[in-house]
Every structure is written in structure tokens, then in C-alpha cells.
Amino acid sequence: MGIFAYLLGLATGVLLLIWQQQRQSRREQRLMRTLKTTDWPTALGQVERMVQTQPQQQRQLRSLGTSRDTLERILQTAPIGYLQVDEENQLIWCNEQANRLLKMNQPLTGPVQRRRLLLEVARSYELDALIEEAREKQTCCQQEWMLYQISPDPLYPKEEPTYPLRGYALPLDNGEVGVFLENRQEAALLVQQRDRWTSDVAHELKTPLTSIRLVAETLQPRVDDGQRRWLDRLINETIRLSNLVEDLLNLSRLQGDQFQGLTLEPVDLPQLIQRSWVSLEPLAQVKGLSLTYDGPTHCLVNLDETLFHRVLLNLIDNAIKHSPNRATIFVHLTEPDRGAQVSDRQSGSLTLEVMDMGSGFSDKDLPHIFDRFYRADLSRSRSDPLVDLPAVDPGVATEVSRGTGLGLAIVSQIVEAHNGIITAANHPDLGGGWLRLQLPATAQVH
Numbered sequence: 068m069g070i071f072a073y074l075l076g077l078a079t080g081v082l083l084l085i086w087q088q089q090r091q092s093r094r095e096q097r098l099m100r101t102l103k104t105t106d107w108p109t110a111l112g113q114v115e116r117m118v119q120t121q122p123q124q125q126r127q128l129r130s131l132g133t134s135r136d137t138l139e140r141i142l143q144t145a146p147i148g149y150l151q152v153d154e155e156n157q158l159i160w161c162n163e164q165a166n167r168l169l170k171m172n173q174p175l176t177g178p179v180q181r182r183r184l185l186l187e188v189a190r191s192y193e194l195d196a197l198i199e200e201a202r203e204k205q206t207c208c209q210q211e212w213m214l215y216q217i218s219p220d221p222l223y224p225k226e227e228p229t230y231p232l233r234g235y236a237l238p239l240d241n242g243e244v245g246v247f248l249e250n251r252q253e254a255a256l257l258v259q260q261r262d263r264w265t266s267d268v269a270h271e272l273k274t275p276l277t278s279i280r281l282v283a284e285t286l287q288p289r290v291d292d293g294q295r296r297w298l299d300r301l302i303n304e305t306i307r308l309s310n311l312v313e314d315l316l317n318l319s320r321l322q323g324d325q326f327q328g329l330t331l332e333p334v335d336l337p338q339l340i341q342r343s344w345v346s347l348e349p350l351a352q353v354k355g356l357s358l359t360y361d362g363p364t365h366c367l368v369n370l371d372e373t374l375f376h377r378v379l380l381n382l383i384d385n386a387i388k389h390s391p392n393r394a395t396i397f398v399h400l401t402e403p404d405r406g407a408q409v410s411d412r413q414s415g416s417l418t419l420e421v422m423d424m425g426s427g428f429s430d431k432d433l434p435h436i437f438d439r440f441y442r443a444d445l446s447r448s449r450s451d452p453l454v455d456l457p458a459v460d461p462g463v464a465t466e467v468s469r470g471t472g473l474g475l476a477i478v479s480q481i482v483e484a485h486n487g488i489i490t491a492a493n494h495p496d497l498g499g500g501w502l503r504l505q506l507p508a509t510a511q512v513h
Contacts, residue, residue, distance in 0.1 A: 147249050150185075152198060154242025157182040158189075168232065168248050169194075170216055194234060198244045201236035208236045211251065231255050266319035269312045276312060280305040314473040317377075318439065321480040329371040329484055333512045336366045336419075340398055343379035347387060355393040358383075362400030367512035368417060374481045381474040382421045382502055389425035389500055397422040397497070403508035416487075416505040423500050427493035436491040437479040440472040475502075485510070 142149050148165030152158055159182060161171065169189035186195055193212035201208040211234075216227030231251040239245055283302045290298060337360070344351075344358050351358070386396045399420040428436060435441045475491075482489045487506040494501040 147247055149245065149247055151239070151243060151245045152185050153182070154202075156185050156195065156198060158185050159243070165246075165248055168250060169214070170227075191232075194232075194246065197234050197236045198246060201238050201244050202242065205238050207238075210234055210236075262319060262322060265315050269315035269319070272308070272312050273316070276305055276309045280309065311473070314477060318473060318477055318480060321477065321484065329374065331369045331371060333367045334370045334372045334375065336368045336370070336400065337362060337364060339370075339372065339376060340379055340400070343376060343383055346380060347383050350384070350387050351396075354387070354390065356387060356390055356396060358396045358398060360398045360400075362398075363402060366400065366402060366417075368506065369510050369512060370485065371481075374484070378478050378481050378504075381478045382504075385474060385502070386421055386423040386500065390423045391425060394424040396424075403511065416508055417511055419504040419506075421502045421504075422494050422497055424497050425499040427499050428491060433491060437475050437489070439476040441476075482506075 143162045145162060145164060148162060148168045150158060150161040150165045150169075158171075165171070169191065171188040185198070186192070191212075191214060193210060197208055197210045200210075212232060213229055214232050215229050231254075233249040233251050235247040235249075237245050280302060283298050283305065287295060287298045287302070340360065383396065383398075390396060397420075399418075399422070401418040401420075403417050432441075479489055482504055485506055487504060487510075489502065489504045492501045492503070493499070
């Protein structure tokens with residue numbers, strides 16, 4: 068019995084040894100097959116290339132670090148401000164110019180050691196709104212505003228300087244936003260000096276132009292027919308210059324401190340449109356133009372009637388100038404939708420549109436349509452630049468030429484005084500100029 072147990076154990080051990088040897092043999096065979104199928108030159112080449120590219124990658128990393136440091140130094144010394152906020156609008160970086168412009172009193176510029184909300188260090192809600200707009204739209208946004216400084220000591224407040232700022236916000240990765248800030252104080256002063264200069268010149272020119280016109284009109288009946296046409300031309304040019312001077316004075320009054328505000332009263336806007344067209348109908352008849360009105364028959368709106376009449380005259384006159392012969396001018400008045408949301412200005416506003424069938428505005432001209440003295444290129448001028456018309460004054464022949472470049476600038480100022488906005492575009496169907504004026508819904512009288 069003991070011998071049987073011994074032999075059984077010996078057989079079991081031998082079988083186990085044989086199984087282990089076979090298992091090891093199979094492993095060695097699999098390994099040999101793997102080694103035979105491996106492209107050792109290629110594998111070793113890849114390792115070698117990785118080793119060779121490591122110094123190049125290190126040089127690239129050092130170059131990126133140098134570029135980052137250079138960019139930070141440029142931003143630190145840039146003449147415009149720059150700041151950066153994280154996804155929660157906490158300030159994480161600013162340069163010295165931004166620190167100074169916003170009076171943030173940061174202990175140092177560059178990366179911020181302790182993050183705080185931007186509104187805590189820079190009390191500018193317009194800046195905060197600009198950042199939110201850029202983050203929401205995921206595109207570069209621009210805005211201008213007046214920065215009003217708050218006195219640091221409420222017990223002994225003192226008047227802090229106020230100046231205009233222009234901000235450019237651009238979305239970055241991970242919800243961060245970068246903002247460039249530009250001080251517009253110098254540009255605003257230049258604009259004020261320009262306006263003051265043009266106003267002074269206009270005042271100085273008004274009296275001599277009136278005298279020249281009176282002298283020319285006195286001489287007109289005393290000269291022969293051959294010389295009279297020269298006096299007629301002199302009177303025409305004097306009238307044109309007088310109109311230019313009057314436009315300059317009106318624009319200065321609208322923009323300056325002497326503007327006394329609006330005299331608002333309920334005005335039937337469709338009737339005012341009709342009166343404006345009747346005033347300009349002689350000009351339209353020369354070119355065979357007609358007007359098509361689309362809108363309510365009556366619509367009472369709180370307006371300064373004199374100033375808004377000037378708006379309508381300029382808008383319709385602009386359409387007449389740039390319409391081809393025997394065309395139609397379209398005027399469309401839309402009342403506000405009472406059920407519209409307050410934020411939806413398009414449907415919640417009183418909208419007046421004036422459209423012509425001319426060649427439209429060029430892309431180059433569109434941003435400057437409401438700038439003073441700006442004239443569009445010749446493609447936007449009338450097809451017949453000089454047209455004989457009935458005399459403005461008895462016995463005086465006149466001609467219509469290109470405008471002074473102030474009409475739409477005056478329109479923009481008057482509309483702005485009424486808390487409205489005006490935009491220029493090309494009509495998608497007609498192809499001509501499309502001037503769109505929007506007034507607050509509260510201006511309508513119910």
C-alpha cells in the first residue's frame with residue numbers, strides 16, 4: 068500500500084513537470100513568433116527619432132516660454148489698458164495702464180495674487196456688461212461709455228475726473244475674457260474743438276454771405292441779359308453757402324450746451340410725412356418721382372414738430388437725390404407691438420422707414436453715413452447731378468447739386484435727442500438706400 072502511494076505521487080509529480088515544461092515551451096514559441104514578426108529596425112528607429120526630437124521639443128518649449136514673457140512685457144508697457152478675468156469675472160491679470168484708467172489701486176500689475184470680482188476693484192457696470200456680452204456671443208465686442216469715478220472717501224468726497232472709455236472684449240479659453248481699454252479723452256477734446264471751430268466760422272460767415280446776396284440781388288435787374296446769368300450763379304452759390312452755414316449752426320445748437328431741449332407735443336406723424344412730401348414735391352416732379360406710403364392713417368406721437376419736420380425733409384430729400392428718374396420712394400410706418408417684450412426693440416418701437424430705388428450704399432460708405440461732411444462715392448450720387456428747378460426766390464434760377472454732407476448728421480442728432488436710433492442699409496428687395504428710424508414705444512400717444 069505504501070509502495071502504491073509512492074508510485075502515485077511520483078506519477079503525479081512527473082505529469083505536473085511535463086505540463087509545466089509544455090506550458091513554458093508554448094510561451095517560448097509565442098515569444099519567438101512575436102520576435103520574428105516584429106520590425107526591429109522600424110521600432111528602434113522610432114525610439115531613436117523620439118530621442119533625437121527631445122532636444123528640439125525642449126527648444127520649442129523654451130521658445131514658447133520666451134514668447135509668453137515677451138507678450139507679457141509688451142502688454143505691461145502698452146499705451147492701452149489690458150485686463151483679463153476668469154469664468155466668474157474675477158480679475159486674474161491687468162497691466163499698469165488698465166490699473167490707472169480704472170483706478171483699481173492694485174498693489175502690482177501682471178498676474179493677480181488674490182482674485183477678486185472685477186466689480187469690486189473697478190466700479191464700471193458697462194465694463195462688466197461688455198465682458199458678459201463677449202462671453203455670451205463668443206465674438207469680439209466693442210462699447211464706449213463714460214467712466215464716472217467714485218470718491219474713495221465718502222466722508223470727504225471730492226470731484227473725480229470723468230472721461231470716455233472704449234473697450235474691446237474678446238473671449239478666451241475656459242470662459243476667460245480679455246479686455247483692451249482705450250482712453251478716448253483726447254479724441255473727445257479734438258471733436259469738441261472741431262465743433263467749436265466750425266460753429267465760430269459759421270457765425271463769422273453768416274453776415275458777409277447775407278450782404279453778398281443782397282448786393283447781388285440789387286444788381287440783378289440793373290445788368291443786361293448777358294451778364295445776368297453770372298449774377299444768377301453768384302446768388303445760387305451764395306444761397307448754397309448760406310444753407311451750409313445754417314446747417315452748421317443747427318448742428319452746433321443740437322450738440323452744444325446751448326441746446327434747450329425738445330418742445331414735445333402730440334403730432335400726427337402720417338400728416339407730418341404728407342406735409343414734408345408736399346414741400347419737396349417740386350423737386351420730385353422734375354425727376355418724375357412718386358411716393359408710396361404704407362402705414363396707419365393717424366398716429367399721434369410726442370415729438371418736437373419743428374425738429375422732426377426737419378428729419379422728414381432730410382430723409383425724403385436724400386431719397387429724391389439718389390432715386391433714378393420715374394422711380395418710387397417708399398415710406399413705411401409701423402406702430403409698436405404692445406405685446407412685445409421690453410428687450411425686443413424691433414417690435415417694441417415705433418418704426419419709420421424711407422426707401423429709394425437707387426444704387427444703394429457701398430460697404431465702404433455705410434459706417435460713415437451719419438458723419439458730418441461725409442459724402443458717398445459717385446456711384447451713390449444722382450444720375451443727373453445738375454437739374455434746373457423753379458426758382459427758390461422770384462426771378463432767381465436755382466440748380467440742385469450734391470448736398471453739404473450735413474443733412475443726415477443733423478437727422479442723427481435730432482433722432483438721438485428723441486431717444487431714438489437711426490440706421491442705414493441697403494434694402495434686400497429694392498436694392499436702394501434704406502434708412503430706418505426707431506422711436507421708443509412710449510413716445511406714441513394712445
